[in-house]
Amino acid sequence: MRLPLLALLARGPAHGYELKQDLEQLLGSAYPQPNVGQIYVTLGRLERAGLIEGEDVEQSSRPNKKVYHLTDAGREALRAWYEETADEPRVRDEFFMKLALAPQTGLADQIALINRQRRQYLNTMRQLSKLAAAEDRDNRISQLLIEGAMLHLQADLDWLERCQEELEELQ
Amino acid sequence: MSERTAEVLRAEGLVKTHHGEGAPAHAVRGVGLRVAPGEFVAITGPSGAGKSTLLHLLGGLQRPDAGSIWLDGECTDGYGEARWAVERRKRIGIVFQFFNLVSGLSVADNVELPALLAGVSPKKARAGREELLAELGLDGKERSMPGELSGGEQQRVALARALVNHPPLLLADEPAGSLDSKGTREVMRLLSRFHARGQTILLVTHDARLASAADRVISFFDGRIADDAALDGGTPPRRAGTSGVLELKD
Numbered sequence: 001m002r003l004p005l006l007a008l009l010a011r012g013p014a015h016g017y018e019l020k021q022d023l024e025q026l027l028g029s030a031y032p033q034p035n036v037g038q039i040y041v042t043l044g045r046l047e048r049a050g051l052i053e054g055e056d057v058e059q060s061s062r063p064n065k066k067v068y069h070l071t072d073a074g075r076e077a078l079r080a081w082y083e084e085t086a087d088e089p090r091v092r093d094e095f096f097m098k099l100a101l102a103p104q105t106g107l108a109d110q111i112a113l114i115n116r117q118r119r120q121y122l123n124t125m126r127q128l129s130k131l132a133a134a135e136d137r138d139n140r141i142s143q144l145l146i147e148g149a150m151l152h153l154q155a156d157l158d159w160l161e162r163c164q165e166e167l168e169e170l171q
Numbered sequence: 172m173s174e175r176t177a178e179v180l181r182a183e184g185l186v187k188t189h190h191g192e193g194a195p196a197h198a199v200r201g202v203g204l205r206v207a208p209g210e211f212v213a214i215t216g217p218s219g220a221g222k223s224t225l226l227h228l229l230g231g232l233q234r235p236d237a238g239s240i241w242l243d244g245e246c247t248d249g250y251g252e253a254r255w256a257v258e259r260r261k262r263i264g265i266v267f268q269f270f271n272l273v274s275g276l277s278v279a280d281n282v283e284l285p286a287l288l289a290g291v292s293p294k295k296a297r298a299g300r301e302e303l304l305a306e307l308g309l310d311g312k313e314r315s316m317p318g319e320l321s322g323g324e325q326q327r328v329a330l331a332r333a334l335v336n337h338p339p340l341l342l343a344d345e346p347a348g349s350l351d352s353k354g355t356r357e358v359m360r361l362l363s364r365f366h367a368r369g370q371t372i373l374l375v376t377h378d379a380r381l382a383s384a385a386d387r388v389i390s391f392f393d394g395r396i397a398d399d400a401a402l403d404g405g406t407p408p409r410r411a412g413t414s415g416v417l418e419l420k421d
Binding site: 111115118119121122123125126128129147153154157158161162164165 | 359360379380388392398402
């Protein structure tokens with residue numbers, strides 16, 4: 001959450017609740033709603049790290065709100081973030097270890113493991129399809145987020161299929 | 172519920188071996204299957220697993236070496252070529268990967284032809300065609316020839332043709348197999364829509380996204396059913412699931 005908040009503040013000063021709304025609007029209802037408390041905690045940490053500064057703004061009938069802006073160090077951190085490429089997605093390592101070790105334990109059948117895992121992926125895929133259908137078609141960022149998740153899942157399902165092809169031959 | 176609620180489709184002990192050059196290919200090796208009215212079933216599996224052969228057997232496009240098929244509780248063992256052709260007009264609609272439209276006929280004629288062959292009056296055939304084409308967003312394309320349409324449009328025409336006689340069962344063989352991502356989503360949306368209205372659908376696909384539109388997924392490996400799972404679409408068992416997949420990590 002730290003760097004996305006910095007990125008949102010690059011445009012100009014904002015308070016915590018505005019940042020939550022900005023994130024929701026950008027990513028759509030498909031994205032798990034950011035918890036406002038978590039946003040305030042993160043903003044506090046960013047301030048202590050000197051990446052942002054907060055200013056109390058008085059409001060007539062409500063408690064003061066804190067408006068944050070990016071510091072030079074914050075802008076630098078953000079720039080460094082954009083310089084780096086992101087890590088590759090990982091093969092589902094927990095499942096892979098289960099699968100690889102199953103024959104030695106005598107506790108699980110590999111094909112049964114694959115079938116169960118496939119059911120879970122397919123159910124998740126179905127939920128993602130429903131989300132995509134329910135989400136605003138014009139929110140491209142949100143649609144791309146869901147499509148990305150579906151394509152990753154599709155790759156995992158293809159890989160399960162390969163595992164099944166190879167391992168069934170051995171049985 | 173009466174005990175005699177017939178499945179739209181039932182198969183027992185289906186076997187099909189292709190004898191080409193080289194070793195015989197055991198495409199379907201003892202498959203039993205029941206599809207209830209209103210179900211949307213997807214069959215997935217790697218290419219060469221025999222899933223298309225299975226669909227061809229179920230649509231009477233090929234004959235099994237062993238086993239039987241029942242349509243609405245009626246055994247098809249004695250059906251010949253002509254009888255299957257009639258069933259494919261009345262009881263079974265089929266869409267294929269490569270659309271298989273008649274290239275020399277207009278969109279309107281492609282859709283109306285099966286209705287006319289089934290003995291529907293020209294007036295009714297036309298009304299049915301108009302309704303379906305409008306529904307599928309193909310207004311104004313009646314006079315186009317199939318070759319003038321995009322792949323996605325051609326598949327929608329094929330869908331209209333398959334559904335024009337209101338068959339109780341729709342078979343779809345890789346219907347998005349030659350479409351891009353947008354066309355795939357379109358096919359998925361349309362199948363879901365017809366299913367929501369009660370259309371029974373049996374879909375063969377290698378695309379898990381398409382399969383996830385179904386409420387039951389059969390995994391087909393090496394000529395056999397490896398798994399048959401109802402997709403409940405309910406909450407996944409653990410914290411991960413959808414939100415875990417979507418959550419962007421810091």
